[in-house]
Amino acid sequence: MNWQLLLNPFDKFSEKNIFIFGIIASIIGSYITFLSGATFDGLIEVHLNPETTFFIALKENSLHIVLITVLLFLLGKIINKRTRFIDVLNAALLFRVPFYFMSLLLIFPFLQSLDNEIKKNPEAIGKLSLNPFDLAMILLITCVLISLLVYSIVLLYKGFKTATNVKKPLHYVFFGVIILFAEILSRIILPLI
Amino acid sequence: MKLPVICPSCENSLRVSQMKCDRCETEVNGNYDLPLYLKLSREEQDFILEFFLSSGSIKEMAKQAGNSYPTMRNKMDDLIEKINELKKSK
Numbered sequence: 001m002n003w004q005l006l007l008n009p010f011d012k013f014s015e016k017n018i019f020i021f022g023i024i025a026s027i028i029g030s031y032i033t034f035l036s037g038a039t040f041d042g043l044i045e046v047h048l049n050p051e052t053t054f055f056i057a058l059k060e061n062s063l064h065i066v067l068i069t070v071l072l073f074l075l076g077k078i079i080n081k082r083t084r085f086i087d088v089l090n091a092a093l094l095f096r097v098p099f100y101f102m103s104l105l106l107i108f109p110f111l112q113s114l115d116n117e118i119k120k121n122p123e124a125i126g127k128l129s130l131n132p133f134d135l136a137m138i139l140l141i142t143c144v145l146i147s148l149l150v151y152s153i154v155l156l157y158k159g160f161k162t163a164t165n166v167k168k169p170l171h172y173v174f175f176g177v178i179i180l181f182a183e184i185l186s187r188i189i190l191p192l193i
Numbered sequence: 194m195k196l197p198v199i200c201p202s203c204e205n206s207l208r209v210s211q212m213k214c215d216r217c218e219t220e221v222n223g224n225y226d227l228p229l230y231l232k233l234s235r236e237e238q239d240f241i242l243e244f245f246l247s248s249g250s251i252k253e254m255a256k257q258a259g260n261s262y263p264t265m266r267n268k269m270d271d272l273i274e275k276i277n278e279l280k281k282s283k
Contacts, residue, residue, distance in 0.1 A: 011264050014255075082270070087263050165267040 007154060010162040015086045022093025026061055029100030033057040038103035040064060041190060043183040046102045048115045061096060067186055068092045071178045076164040079171055083164045091159020098152040102145055110134055198232050206232060232279055237272055
């Protein structure tokens with residue numbers, strides 16, 4: 001298995017192939033999110049929401065892609081005027097792919113029932129009695145979720161680095177600030193649309 | 194044989210001190226600057242040659258090398274930056 005290709009697909013694949021893959025993945029990913037009853041209520045967040053429809057999942061997903069693309073493209077243009085929109089858009093499209101796997105993980109019935117219990121009585125979160133198997137599964141799923149979140153950030157970072165050819169440490173700080181800013185903006189914009 | 198451009202002892206740039214005619218064995222001694230192109234690594238020289246042979250198309254070069262366009266363009270930008278620095282330090 002070529003790990004380098006998984007960590008930095010922007011190095012080898014053409015912008016056209018990445019774009020087509022990213023668009024198809026976004027549509028399928030939104031459908032998976034609808035099936036698993038999840039919601040992307042923040043740029044780097046996935047939660048359970050049984051009221052999700054395919055349209056809502058697609059809308060949330062599209063907003064996050066547009067938001068992070070526009071912000072990173074503006075930053076990219078400031079850093080390197082040769083930055084192309086398509087390269088930043090591709091980074092944003094692939095950045096979302098691990099989130100579709102995250103929503104797929106939330107399909108586990110025991111996670112859904114646990115979520116319902118917590119929603120019914122949020123104060124009893126510390127008093128929940130879990131059997132060892134459920135506890136092990138929660139730990140395992142948490143580890144996978146964190147790994148997927150890290151992987152998504154790595155993909156976005158690699159894509160942005162390839163698009164802009166950034167090298168200075170200060171640029172990485174700006175990149176981090178943009179992610180946080182996009183997270184805040186998405187939380188403000190989502191209830192409005 | 195690969196032409197050494199960096200001193201293996203102190204890593205300073207090397208200069209040309211002797212040239213020899215293969216036919217009559219005339220030797221020219223002096224202290225000459227290496228041409229800028231020769232101060233680049235072999236890989237960088239090949240990159241410039243490939244760029245020239247593909248009529249200056251980075252897209253074509255990327256296709257031939259199996260890399261993406263931005264990866265190739267970044268390589269080109271880094272090389273331009275290096276050549277500009279070499280020109281400045283001349």
